[in-house]
Amino acid sequence: MTLLKAALCAALLCSPAAAAPDLSEDALLRDHLFRQLVAMSPGQRPKVGLVFSAGSLRATAHVGVASVLENAGFPVDVVAGTSMGAIMGALYAGGTPIKKLREIAKGIKLSSGTNLNAFTLIRYVLADKLLSSAATEAFIHQQLGGMRFEDLKKPFACVAADLYSGEAIIFREGDLALAVRASMNLPGIFAPVEYRHRYLVDGGVVDYIPIDAARLLGAQWVLASVTEADYTHSKPSNVFQSLEQVVDIRGSLLSREQRRQADFLIEPPVGDIGMYETARSKEAIDKGVLAANKLLPSAMEKLILFSMDSLLKDYFPRPAVKRP
Amino acid sequence: MTRSLLLALALATPARAGLWGPMGDPLAGPKSLFESRKYAEVIAALTPDFLQKLKRDRLAQAYLYLGLSYQWTGSLGSALSTYQVAVKLFPKDLNLLSELATLLHQSGLDEQAQPLFQRVLSIHPNNARAHLGLAEIDRRLGLLESSAEHYETALEIMTDQAPIWRDYAEVLLASRDLKTAELAISRALQLSPDADSRIDLAFIQRVAGRLDEALASLDEALREDPSRNDAALAKGLWCLEAERFHDAKLAASARFKIDPEDPLARWIAARVELREGRTNEALKDLRVAAEGGRRARFVAEAAKDLLSKLEARK
Numbered sequence: 001m002t003l004l005k006a007a008l009c010a011a012l013l014c015s016p017a018a019a020a021p022d023l024s025e026d027a028l029l030r031d032h033l034f035r036q037l038v039a040m041s042p043g044q045r046p047k048v049g050l051v052f053s054a055g056s057l058r059a060t061a062h063v064g065v066a067s068v069l070e071n072a073g074f075p076v077d078v079v080a081g082t083s084m085g086a087i088m089g090a091l092y093a094g095g096t097p098i099k100k101l102r103e104i105a106k107g108i109k110l111s112s113g114t115n116l117n118a119f120t121l122i123r124y125v126l127a128d129k130l131l132s133s134a135a136t137e138a139f140i141h142q143q144l145g146g147m148r149f150e151d152l153k154k155p156f157a158c159v160a161a162d163l164y165s166g167e168a169i170i171f172r173e174g175d176l177a178l179a180v181r182a183s184m185n186l187p188g189i190f191a192p193v194e195y196r197h198r199y200l201v202d203g204g205v206v207d208y209i210p211i212d213a214a215r216l217l218g219a220q221w222v223l224a225s226v227t228e229a230d231y232t233h234s235k236p237s238n239v240f241q242s243l244e245q246v247v248d249i250r251g252s253l254l255s256r257e258q259r260r261q262a263d264f265l266i267e268p269p270v271g272d273i274g275m276y277e278t279a280r281s282k283e284a285i286d287k288g289v290l291a292a293n294k295l296l297p298s299a300m301e302k303l304i305l306f307s308m309d310s311l312l313k314d315y316f317p318r319p320a321v322k323r324p
Numbered sequence: 325m326t327r328s329l330l331l332a333l334a335l336a337t338p339a340r341a342g343l344w345g346p347m348g349d350p351l352a353g354p355k356s357l358f359e360s361r362k363y364a365e366v367i368a369a370l371t372p373d374f375l376q377k378l379k380r381d382r383l384a385q386a387y388l389y390l391g392l393s394y395q396w397t398g399s400l401g402s403a404l405s406t407y408q409v410a411v412k413l414f415p416k417d418l419n420l421l422s423e424l425a426t427l428l429h430q431s432g433l434d435e436q437a438q439p440l441f442q443r444v445l446s447i448h449p450n451n452a453r454a455h456l457g458l459a460e461i462d463r464r465l466g467l468l469e470s471s472a473e474h475y476e477t478a479l480e481i482m483t484d485q486a487p488i489w490r491d492y493a494e495v496l497l498a499s500r501d502l503k504t505a506e507l508a509i510s511r512a513l514q515l516s517p518d519a520d521s522r523i524d525l526a527f528i529q530r531v532a533g534r535l536d537e538a539l540a541s542l543d544e545a546l547r548e549d550p551s552r553n554d555a556a557l558a559k560g561l562w563c564l565e566a567e568r569f570h571d572a573k574l575a576a577s578a579r580f581k582i583d584p585e586d587p588l589a590r591w592i593a594a595r596v597e598l599r600e601g602r603t604n605e606a607l608k609d610l611r612v613a614a615e616g617g618r619r620a621r622f623v624a625e626a627a628k629d630l631l632s633k634l635e636a637r638k
Contacts, residue, residue, distance in 0.1 A: 023554035293466030
């Protein structure tokens with residue numbers, strides 16, 4: 001009780017100002033410069049990439065991040081994603097409205113895109129046969145009406161791992177649904193996808209935060225939404241969980257360098273959400289919103305400062321137009 | 325037998341009334357003090373001993389008087405303790421739940437306020453106060469869609485509250501629902517035409533691409549409240565956007581009369597000077613702005629960045 005009282009007093013001292021637009025000098029200039037920047041055509045300002053990391057169900061938090069960016073009018077020129085981030089990224093790049101994206105993310109079930117029903121599970125256990133991830137392909141196909149990479153509203157890339165060579169394979173053209181399926185193809189559970197002479201499994205194994213894919217699409221400034229796991233208190237209770245935890249941890253460890261390559265990171269605190277805790281997908285989305293909302297002003301400022309050369313061009317006297 | 329019992333009861337009743345006060349209500353005294361805004365006296369009257377003697381149906385009301393009296397005398401910690409004890413005793417009392425939730429929310433302790441507001445709604449789904457509390461909490465968190473929904477329900481009852489219409493408009497602006505935002509802020513302006521609402525209207529008009537109207541709304545806000553330096557500086561920046569460089573310069577100059585080192589005003593002046601080809605003057609202004617980091621961190625950072633780029637071009 002005493003602690004709560006102390007917290008009450010502390011909170012009163014630092015409680016946020018009344019709910020009005022931020023009219024501080026910093027906020028006014030940020031808003032002004034950001035509007036200037038957004039008004040420029042993509043060729044005149046740096047190309048901005050949005051990257052969605054892998055992270056299974058945790059990656060539904062990307063939808064929350066995307067919604068905050070969209071409400072703020074944050075420019076997103078290219079999109080890249082891995083695994084569940086590839087699904088969310090493909091839908092976003094395909095122009096799926098945020099409201100619908102939110103509904104899709106909230107409605108994700110254990111069996112969504114996985115054919116994971118009782119029969120397939122029995123077959124998996126008894127027949128020692130990997131499951132098919134064909135439903136992921138069908139899902140993307142259905143949501144985006146059979147779009148190919150070239151048809152998407154924003155350029156998009158996703159990553160899968162080649163089991164033959166161990167390479168990260170970046171897809172950015174051709175059959176979209178198949179590429180997304182390959183990117184979200186958990187090894188050890190789903191059969192690898194054979195495509196273009198490759199034997200493909202989940203990209204999270206080799207490219208957890210696909211900054212390189214966004215750069216390949218021409219992004220000069222990259223904002224990455226990262227939904228890593230926190231396994232501090234996680235004790236896998238079956239073969240599935242154990243295998244997936246190992247794969248996930250390996251992917252996360254590989255992402256340390258990728259984090260440094262991003263120009264800005266948003267990390268929704270979803271680490272404790274289990275890979276298949278579908279009941280918590282709304283919570284994951286909300287945590288994405290919260291994290292993005294908190295960091296939005298800072299992301300805007302970083303992008304503005306990165307773009308100062310572009311902004312500067314508008315600051316000088318305009319050359320007189322010669323009349324014929 | 326029955327007669328004698330009735331007689332005994334008849335005799336006993338006035339005695340009870342005499343003991344508890346003129347109306348037979350033990351809370352009549354504290355209530356009268358509360359209504360006369362004698363809050364310190366309410367607190368003095370509602371001692372633990374007094375509360376112990378109250379029947380359950382009066383005890384909840386007594387806790388409410390006590391909690392509110394603590395609040396209005398500034399003893400928020402005591403108010404909090406009072407409501408917490410009361411809510412444990414009366415977990416379904418809407419008034420006590422609402423007061424506790426509102427106090428926690430107003431103190432920024434939203435994580436604790438939110439489940440209480442939700443508990444109120446589980447008892448009374450249309451409770452406007454709880455909807456308002458949740459609308460404000462969701463808004464602080466950036467959950468705009470849910471915030472707007474709660475505001476809408478609250479406003480069905482609190483129809484004449486201009487600040488709530490304004491807050492609702494701000495949520496709609498943030499979620500880019502500009503048409504509804506403009507309707508909401510117009511309602512706020514009808515109820516109370518103040519500078520805050522005019523500034524909000526200006527922001528909505530600007531995002532809608534009607535910069536001239538937005539500047540006119542800012543002018544109106546400044547006429548209503550000339551002390552609004554923030555609105556004056558916003559006008560300076562927006563004049564730059566509208567390429568009204570002379571007006572931008574006037575806005576900056578007006579600010580210099582009050583505060584010659586205002587970082588943002590220096591930035592505005594520098595932008596005008598650059599456009600006029602007076603680079604040296606612009607550099608001077610940017611140097612001043614770059615020194616103002618303690619007052620405006622980002623303005624100073626942006627000024628430093630621009631300064632270094634301009635100096636490199638020289």
